[in-house]
Amino acid sequence: MNKQNRGFTLIELVVVIAIIGVLSAVILYTTTQYISKGKDSNIAGSMSVLVVAGEAWYSGNSNSYGDFCDPQSNSVISNVISQMPVNIAGDCHYNPTDGSQNQDKSQWGTTGNTLGTGNPAGICCNVASSGQAWVAWAREFTNPANVFCVDSRGMKKDTPVIPVCNSSSCQCP
Secondary structure, X not given: OOOOOOOOOHHHHHHHHHHHHHHHHHHHHHHHHHHHHHHHHHXXXXXXXXXXHXXXXXXXXXXXXXXXXXXXXXXXXXXXXXXXXXXXXXXXXXXXXXXXXXXXXXXXXXXXXXXXXXXXXXXXXXXXXXXXXXXXXXXXXXXXXXXXXXXXXXXXXXEOOOOEEOOOOEEOO
């Protein structure tokens, strides 16, 4: 009687498992990229609302942006924060009082027209001390070196440069 082998060889099993592993890695990478692009679209859409809200704020507050960036005073800012995805890489690293790049997250709060660690979306928003300009930005997910920036001039753009505020000007680079 001739007995047939009814199983797979070890080599065949290893090849099938390797193919499944490669396909799983490709699908995981692609899915992660789509999710990140969706989050970046959410950031761009949510931040773009601030341009219109800024103009309404300016008109309704004696032609000054003043407390525009304060979520306690401005419900639009707090709504934008609540609608954006959590971005732990997006905490503010700009200190508007001395212009330094600051990695110490303990110094950030919601005082002084600056959003910080109490802000899970990682939005940064600053108003010039003159009250005549503002800028807001948030880190992107697909490329964390870039920020999506909006300002009081109506500018909306991706940029690798963090915006700077001084006494009279706040704007996207």
